[in-house]
Amino acid sequence: MDLKLNLAQKMGVSMSLLAMSLLASPAHAVDWTEVGDAGQLVGTSQEPTGDGRLRNIYGTISTTNDVDLYRLYISNPDTFSASVNSTSGDLDSAIALFNDGGFALYANDDAMLGTRNAALPAGNVHGPQAPGWYHLAVVPLGTPPVSGDGFTPDHYMFPNVSSPYTQILTATGPGGASPLTGWAPVDSMVLDEGYRLRLSGVQVSPVPEPETYAMLLAGLGLIGTMVRRRKGFINQQ
Ligand SMILES: [Ca+2]
Ligand SMILES: [Ca+2]
Ligand SMILES: [Ca+2]
Structure with missing residues (x-):
């Protein structure tokens, strides 16, 4: 089993962690x-x-x-x-x-x-x-x-x-x-x-306002899309 994560997987994991840490209320x-x-x-x-x-x-x-x-x-x-x-x-x-x-x-x-x-x-x-x-x-x-x-x-x-x-x-x-x-x-x-x-x-x-969260999540989604596109491009080489 290949334990190495590809770039898209790594970014997905780190973006999920980032989003979770930002959405968690700082108690x-x-x-x-x-x-x-x-x-x-x-x-x-x-x-x-x-x-x-x-x-x-x-x-x-x-x-x-x-x-x-x-x-x-x-x-x-x-x-x-x-x-x-x-x-x-x-x-x-x-x-x-x-x-x-x-x-x-x-x-x-x-x-x-x-x-x-x-x-x-x-x-x-x-x-x-x-x-x-x-x-x-x-x-x-x-x-x-x-x-x-x-x-x-x-x-x-x-x-x-x-x-x-x-x-x-x-x-x-x-x-x-x-x-x-x-x-x-x-x-x-x-x-x-x-x-x-x-x-x-x-x-x-x-504490970011709700619209800031929305912009942040939209931005993360955009990065994810770019990473997937890039991965697809590399795979076509
Ligand atoms: Ca005094
Ligand atoms: Ca002083
Ligand atoms: Ca002082």
């Missing part, structure tokens, strides 16, 4: 660890890779100048939420969400009274309203995002607020109508604090 969850240092602007944002639901990101805030931006595909804006916990114990975090153009949506300093950990709740009217690419920023306290060409409070994207710091902030600061251009730490200090960013409603790779 598994993915954790991501910051590679090097995630950038702090939309153009240098770090994009986690893998396949499935993105559950956690682990990273480090090294100084008051270190903001970590992650480019995320929010597949379910209704259930999207994000919360930061300090794994080293001493990070006073803030968190902010931007769209793919760098415009700020919402931010928070302290999720609850008495904690220093930040969170963005699900179902907030200022949160993401459509599936798509966004940028989530993990921020050391006292390092507000700025827009425009200046690094002054006039360009802060979020308003300055007072206690109790549990507010959900929206981009109503003086620079809120323009996209992110930098961050304005009030002081310069070494922090070296670890964090865990817990997420929901985020996919590492976008």
